[in-house]
Structures are given as structure tokens and as C-alpha cells.
Amino acid sequence: MKWLTLLFGVMLLTGCQTAYYSTMEKFGIEKRDILVDRVDDAKDSQGEAQEEFRSALERLDAMLKIDGGELEQQYNALSDDYESSKAAAERVRERIAEVDDVAQDLFDEWSDELEQYSNDSMRRQSERQLRETERRYADLIRSMERAASKMDPVLAKLQDNVLYLKHNLNARAITAIRGEFDNLQVDIRDLIDEMELAIAESDKFIEAMNSGG
Template identity: 85%
Template sequence: MIKLVVSLAAVVMLAGCQTAYYSTMEKLGIEKRDILVDRVDDAKDSQGEAQEEFRSALERLDSMLSIDGGELEENYKALKDDYEASKKSAEQVRERIDAVDDVAQDLFDEWNEELEQYSNETLRRQSERQLRETERRYSRLIATMERAAGKMDPVLAKLQDNVLYLKHNLNAQAITAIRGEFDTLQADIRVLIEEMETAISESNEFIEAMNSGG
């Protein structure tokens, strides 16, 4: 339900400013921390989807290394589609990481400001400790997400190189040429997938901590 409301409220943000968006969400009973959890979950999902797209492109390229010349053009078109899908998924990952960081910074700014509103010093200190712990967990999460995202560009560049080369060289010599680069690309994609698995795991831990009141 929160995802649906957040999606609908995003329309408001497009028509106005971030402040109006947050105001609308608060009227619906959804605070910034809820939005942050939702966006972390979305970013986690996009990383999972990107993993599958990169894995599919690698498997497609692998299969091309052992096919007959007559099948090259058909498989080239499929590889090109896989590359475009991987590129689109990578863009979505970056957009969702940016969306996570936007609301996280707004949440922390608001939380810091509200610390000054306490009249009870004990409660203020407890809230500040909770804020610092949340900031610490978030810093680790965003660093992991960004590190995984940073592995995407080199992989996309190598995939693009292979697609461009095959576009004009659909023959056995082209297969021989890209075979020499395949092991490196395979290793890069495996590292990327492992980094994304780490980011997904960190995301789950962050979401669990936020939902438990951390």
C-alpha cells in the first residue's frame, strides 16, 4: 500500500516541489523514513533486475562462441537486445540510488533540526543516538550501493565493444577475436553480481532495522 501511495504522490512532486511532495505524504500518514525504506526496497529490486540482465548478456555471448556462422546474425541481434536491456537496468539502478540519497539527506536534515525542539534532555540524547546510528548504517549502505553501481560502466563498455565489433564482423574471425576478451568480461560480470548481492543484503538489513524502529 505504501508503494502505491508513494507512486501516486510522485505525480504531485512532478507538478510541484519536493516540499509539496513531503507535505502530501505526511498528510497521508507517510513520513520520510517510510519513503526512505520504500526507495531502498526499490533500489534493491532494480539491482536484482540488473543482475539478471547482465547475466543474460554474458550467457548470450558465451553461446555465440560455439555457434555456426549461419546463426551469428540472429544471435547478434539477441545480444544487442541484451546489451540495451542491461544499459537500461543500469540507468534505473543509478536513478533509484539517487532517489534513496535524496530522501535520506532530507530525513537526516529534518531529524537534526527537530533535536533542537526537545524540552526533555534525556529524550533528546536518545533521539540523537538513534539518528547517529541510522546515519552510520545508511553511510555503509549507500557506499555499498555506489560501489556496486560503479562496476556497471566498465562491464557495459566491454559489452558495447563486443556488440559494435560483431555488428560489422559477423563471421568466424569475429568470434575468435571476442573469445580472447570473454574471460575478462566474464570475471568482471561475476564481480559485479557479487557486489550487487552484497548491496542487496545490506539493503535488507537496513530495511529490517528501520522497520524495527532503528
């Protein structure tokens, strides 16, 4: 189903959200399907971001053990890792925003449609399902946003190290960075752990939605 979502995602650049949903529904794809797909995309982007930050951490760790001529080569590699981490962080933010857009549209539609029931018992049951789905979603988006909030401080510290190396490609720079490395290492590992929790929440949410929750 992802290829259809990607295909019709182009419509968002030229048309309104309502037209997008309408077209997707003609292919049998409802808002809940789009939501599950976007949660899965967000989960993937967090996994990619984990790898980029982990790579940057490993690169810096290796650099601190280098003396002499290899330093500039390692600096260039670390700078690339920083740029990749920054791009991965931006993708995470975009995916989270896309998830929230479709979730709010889904909940609004569901809530409006409750008024269309003539059977009170069925309406109450549907409303309970809505509230439970909203609760699960609130846990999910909170976990995603908590992990995302840790990206900027890590990126800032990573950028500081890259800039310092750029301006001071010498042994003094390495000595100064070595003193900051332990703090950065803790921050990146904490970020990776938070993303792992967000990924687990995504898996739980997808499983619940796919099982009819």
C-alpha cells in the same frame, strides 16, 4: 504503501519536494517510510540489473559456440541484451539518487527537530538514534554506489563486443571475441557479486528501520 509513493511521485514533476512530503504525511507516510520504500525499490532495480547482465553473459557465452548462419540472429539477441542492461543500469542509478534525496531530507529534518526537545535525556537518546541510522545508511549507500560503479566498465566491454560483432559478422570476429570473453566474464560476475552485497545491505537497513532503528 508503494502505490501511494508512486502516485505522489508524480507530484515531484509539478511541485516541490516539501509539498510532496506534506501530502504524504497527510496519509500517515513519513520520510522514514518513503526512505524504506525507495531502498526497497533500489534493491529491486539491482536485482533486475543482475538478471540483465547475467542474460548478456549467457548470450555471449552461447554465441561463442556458434558457427555459421545462426550468428546474426545471436548478435541481434546480444544487442538487445546490451540495451536492456544499459537501461537497467540507468534505473539503478536513478533509484540510488532517489534514495539519497529522501535520506538527506530525513536526516536534516531529524537534526533540526533535536533543538525542539525540552528534555535533555530524550534529546540525547534521539540524537544517538540519528547517528546510528546515519551510520547504517552510510554503509548502505556506499555498498550501492560501489556496485553501481562497476556497471559502466562492464557495459563498455559489452558494447565493444556488440560493435565488433556488428562490424565483423564472421568467424574472425568470434575468434577475436573469444579471447576477450574470459575478462568480461570475470567483470560481470564481480558486478553481480557486488550487487548481491548491496542487496543484502538493503535488506539489513530495511529490517533495522522497520524494527524501529
